[in-house]
């Protein structure tokens with residue numbers, strides 16, 4: 001990183017801090033040549049490849065607006081949606097990729113949405129996975145039912 005003042009090719013980091021949302025690091029640097037200070041920001045880039053091949057930066061807002069419609073009338077708050085978008089971003093970043101297909105974003109949305117609200121999940125899945133028959137719904141619902149049945153039921157205590 002060249003010093004922006006004297007073009008000296010080296011600089012020393014005097015302070016680093018992570019941004020509030022945890023997605024970037026801001027560093028204060030000092031030039032050992034002219035002694036002036038400047039800041040740099042590092043962000044691990046994450047881009048979405050749209051169906052038409054255009055790259056666009058990953059956006060939690062877009063995740064939220066994509067899911068909001070499926071959540072209409074459901075007991076899902078804006079806070080829930082923000083957490084969901086964060087989970088999606090974490091899942092995508094954890095895969096270590098810097099580019100993700102728009103289609104795969106949909107896949108990353110399904111698990112946390114299912115945890116949040118199964119009706120919203122079915123609505124979203126029906127659009128995203130292009131359900132075109134009642135059988136598609138039936139098999140999705142059957143899968144959800146099976147998994148409910150497989151879950152350990154809470155044990156009630158006698159004095160309840």
Ligand SMILES: [Zn+2]
Nearest residue numbers: 003006031034
């Ligand atoms: Zn300098």
